[in-house]
Amino acid sequence: QQNEEGLYQLDSDQLFQSFKPDLQTESSDSADHVVVANDNNKYAPWSYRPICTDVLEEIDSELCVYTSTTFAGGRGLSLFTTPRVAKQMMMSSAWSTLFIDDSSSSDSTNSALGPKVEVNADDTAKWYTKPVPGKGMGMFAKSPLDRGDLILATTPILIAFSENILDATTREEYLRVAIDQLPGQTRDTYQRLASLSKDKPETRIQDTAAANTFGITLAGHFAHLAVFPEASRMNHDCSPNAQFRIDNETLTQYVRAVRAVGDDNKNNDNDNEELTIAYTSPLDDWKDRQDYLSRSFGFRCGCARCRRGQKADSEALSEIYNLQSSLQSSLTSSSSSSSSSSSSKTTGSVVAEVERLIRLYEREGLQGYMDPVYCLAALIYSSIGSKRGVGKYVDLAVEAIELRLGPENQDIPIWKEMAKQPERHWSWKRRKAKQ
Numbered sequence: 001q002q003n004e005e006g007l008y009q010l011d012s013d014q015l016f017q018s019f020k021p022d023l024q025t026e027s028s029d030s031a032d033h034v035v036v037a038n039d040n041n042k043y044a045p046w047s048y049r050p051i052c053t054d055v056l057e058e059i060d061s062e063l064c065v066y067t068s069t070t071f072a073g074g075r076g077l078s079l080f081t082t083p084r085v086a087k088q089m090m091m092s093s094a095w096s097t098l099f100i101d102d103s104s105s106s107d108s109t110n111s112a113l114g115p116k117v118e119v120n121a122d123d124t125a126k127w128y129t130k131p132v133p134g135k136g137m138g139m140f141a142k143s144p145l146d147r148g149d150l151i152l153a154t155t156p157i158l159i160a161f162s163e164n165i166l167d168a169t170t171r172e173e174y175l176r177v178a179i180d181q182l183p184g185q186t187r188d189t190y191q192r193l194a195s196l197s198k199d200k201p202e203t204r205i206q207d208t209a210a211a212n213t214f215g216i217t218l219a220g221h222f223a224h225l226a227v228f229p230e231a232s233r234m235n236h237d238c239s240p241n242a243q244f245r246i247d248n249e250t251l252t253q254y255v256r257a258v259r260a261v262g263d264d265n266k267n268n269d270n271d272n273e274e275l276t277i278a279y280t281s282p283l284d285d286w287k288d289r290q291d292y293l294s295r296s297f298g299f300r301c302g303c304a305r306c307r308r309g310q311k312a313d314s315e316a317l318s319e320i321y322n323l324q325s326s327l328q329s330s331l332t333s334s335s336s337s338s339s340s341s342s343s344s345k346t347t348g349s350v351v352a353e354v355e356r357l358i359r360l361y362e363r364e365g366l367q368g369y370m371d372p373v374y375c376l377a378a379l380i381y382s383s384i385g386s387k388r389g390v391g392k393y394v395d396l397a398v399e400a401i402e403l404r405l406g407p408e409n410q411d412i413p414i415w416k417e418m419a420k421q422p423e424r425h426w427s428w429k430r431r432k433a434k435q
């Protein structure tokens, strides 16, 4: 999870981990420049000569602008990063598929989320944007959606090293080159995005990045900002009906519905509900959410959870946290230690607690964050020796992990194995003594 100002918080630390790069320090050695000579373009795969800052002491490297106008079928991509990171990105086999074959991605193969999807497809048949009172533009679905339905699968158009080293004027100069070098339509798309400050043309490009950026980690540990312009039109809600994740291999961002999205009966204009994502963890405390959103994105959240006020929101979250910790300790405390209050709970009461926890998540609109709860439920049912309960909740957990973290998540086979042979799991019948 990143906690950078102005970033959607997201967990993609594993980005490009397959390189196992040694990047403790950055070298400004010109051999690191991504300049591959060929007859047609001596900077290939980049479309222009990289333009670089001086070496920045803090990162022991320069930062350079790299643009490919052919990336992802001509959508284009500009990077503002170190030569080392650019080189590693260029050498990635997964990365190169987006230069060569942009038509599909590995998402969803053999997963509950359906067949392969087309990246950067013209998805305007599925959604549209329109002004939302008090929020600028927002995104709406053209027809009702079910949980797991794909809304967007897109590549970024700008990736920039997350730094606080350059002064705003210098940063703006480089980012302006990065945007100017993009293909015309992509550049126009960027320029139409919302900006954090409306009347400051001198910092417009970076203020636009700040309002629309998703945080990603490149080359193992370098925080970068990425702009995915379609998802940028989605406003925040603390009970979001959609969720994004970024595929570490292909840099593709997927946005899917996390619950049924239907007709919004509040309006008489035949619109479906507005599609929303969370810019910060919806499980954070009310005040932390409000502070983060106003500091980083310049708005006060007026979603249903926030509107009911700090006290009611904290009470709901406290009940969630208390149930979670009570259930967790009922798993870890030995069933034979009768002095432990949690182990003295009856089987019926732990089942009631876990079912209550699931209902609370649903009531709070946290359907995108169910995976840890379903995993806990699988363990609780295992602890009372219920094969049926384990099977039901492992299935739900796997689907929820795929939705939030992706079908390649390494925990999935472990949970599937547990469902196959629950008797061999450490949690099996841990509580059986207490009926």
Ligand SMILES: C[S@@+](CC[C@H](N)C(=O)[O-])C[C@H]1O[C@@H](n2cnc3c(N)ncnc32)[C@H](O)[C@@H]1O
Pocket: 134, 135, 136, 137, 138, 193, 194, 196, 211, 212, 213, 231, 232, 233, 234, 235, 236, 237, 297, 298, 299, 300, 301, 302, 303
């Ligand atoms: C990524 S953009 C979202 C789309 C934006 N509304 C637009 O017009 O393009 C982020 C900006 O949208 C606005 N915004 C997003 N969610 C909001 C919300 N729940 N309430 C009010 N404004 C919101 C804020 O101005 C924020 O800086």
